[in-house]
Amino acid sequence: MAKGNRQSAEVNSGSMADIAFLLLIFFLVTTTIPNDKGITLQLPPYTEEPPPILEENEKNIFKVLVNAKDMMLVEDEPIFDAKEIRGKAKEFILNFGKPDADAMDVYNSLPPSLKSLSLKNPKSSDFPKEAIVSFKTDRGTSYERYITVLDELKAAYYEIYGARIGMTADEFRNMDRKKNKAKYARARTGIPMNISIAEPGKAGGTGK
Amino acid sequence: MSKFKKKSATSQDIPTAALPDIIFMLLFFFMVTTVLRQDEPEVEQRFPDATQLSKIEKKSLVSYIYVGKPRNIDLYGKEARIQVNDVLIDKEEVAQFVNEERDKLEEAEKMQLTLNLKVDNNVKMGIVSDLQFELRKANARKILYTALPRGME
Numbered sequence: 516m517a518k519g520n521r522q523s524a525e526v527n528s529g530s531m532a533d534i535a536f537l538l539l540i541f542f543l544v545t546t547t548i549p550n551d552k553g554i555t556l557q558l559p560p561y562t563e564e565p566p567p568i569l570e571e572n573e574k575n576i577f578k579v580l581v582n583a584k585d586m587m588l589v590e591d592e593p594i595f596d597a598k599e600i601r602g603k604a605k606e607f608i609l610n611f612g613k614p615d616a617d618a619m620d621v622y623n624s625l626p627p628s629l630k631s632l633s634l635k636n637p638k639s640s641d642f643p644k645e646a647i648v649s650f651k652t653d654r655g656t657s658y659e660r661y662i663t664v665l666d667e668l669k670a671a672y673y674e675i676y677g678a679r680i681g682m683t684a685d686e687f688r689n690m691d692r693k694k695n696k697a698k699y700a701r702a703r704t705g706i707p708m709n710i711s712i713a714e715p716g717k718a719g720g721t722g723k
Numbered sequence: 724m725s726k727f728k729k730k731s732a733t734s735q736d737i738p739t740a741a742l743p744d745i746i747f748m749l750l751f752f753f754m755v756t757t758v759l760r761q762d763e764p765e766v767e768q769r770f771p772d773a774t775q776l777s778k779i780e781k782k783s784l785v786s787y788i789y790v791g792k793p794r795n796i797d798l799y800g801k802e803a804r805i806q807v808n809d810v811l812i813d814k815e816e817v818a819q820f821v822n823e824e825r826d827k828l829e830e831a832e833k834m835q836l837t838l839n840l841k842v843d844n845n846v847k848m849g850i851v852s853d854l855q856f857e858l859r860k861a862n863a864r865k866i867l868y869t870a871l872p873r874g875m876e
Contacts, residue, residue: 535746535750539746542753543753551779551785551839552777552869553773553779554775554776554867554868556867557864558855558865559864561859561862654852655848655849658842658846659771665868666775684775688777714852
């Protein structure tokens with residue numbers, strides 16, 4: 516039998532691009548690029564009654580208050596720009612008003628840029644381990660303002676940690692903690708991140 | 724000497740044989756880099772800006788809680804609500820959700836459960852604080868507030 520008319524053995528691939536386009540558009544539409552970045556926080560353990568705050572500790576507490584109208588009060592002084600909080604918090608944490616022996620070692624290990632922030636004011640914090648940053652909001656405070664202020668408080672600590680090991684706050688945060696355990700520990704020794712989120716007040720109402 | 728004579732006989736077609744390959748490359752890129760979303764948020768989700776952002780270290784340890792004004796106002800009202808797993812819940816049910824999520828983890832990792840709070844910008848602190856109180860009761864104390872990176876300082 517003679518071979519008949521030879522038909523082309525190739526598969527027509529002209530529409531391949533169209534099929535691929537269709538798939539591409541499907542994936543473009545159905546998927547979202549996840550943004551899994553955020554501000555971390557460790558909540559305090561649950562207790563039946565809130566622990567009483569001692570009067571003598573007052574100077575070791577850095578008070579940040581935000582009311583239902585999103586107005587801020589830092590250490591009993593009204594402030595209008597949340598960015599001011601970072602500097603004030605750093606000065607408070609690094610005050611070293613009445614350091615004990617361990618705290619003195621911490622102080623001596625600080626780089627000059629952080630030492631210069633230490634005002635040794637007897638009315639401010641004794642040393643970083645004792646210093647507590649207390650952040651109290653109202654039930655009517657907006658979440659946006661809460662995050663803005665919390666961000667500034669975290670920034671204060673991260674900038675201190677970063678400066679201790681010669682990094683910026685960003686570099687410190689994005690450092691691989693498992694690989695740089697020693698560095699991470701060195702940045703944090705003697706200066707724990709004492710951010711306390713107080714139960715919000717109800718004075719400003721819950722709003723609408 | 725004809726003025727209108729074409730100068731050369733080069734082909735005017737652009738070769739399109741490699742086009743499917745290019746498109747496939749794009750396709751694979753999107754297939755690899757994107758993840759299908761698990762939950763469909765029933766509440767408004769616009770996040771605040773922040774600078775001090777950290778990445779989630781281990782995704783399997785993370786559970787998501789959404790808070791915001793419901794999208795379907797007629798059905799759920801205007802007040803901000805808490806959503807987990809595609810359903811809106813009351814704050815009393817949060818502890819149950821946490822325990823369910825914790826049961827999914829390995830024994831050694833149970834205490835490392837991280838709650839990613841996806842809270843809308845316009846929510847008031849009242850509901851967030853109630854939610855955090857419930858989480859403390861359930862002893863799920865590692866949380867992460869979703870926020871977007873702020874532009875330049």
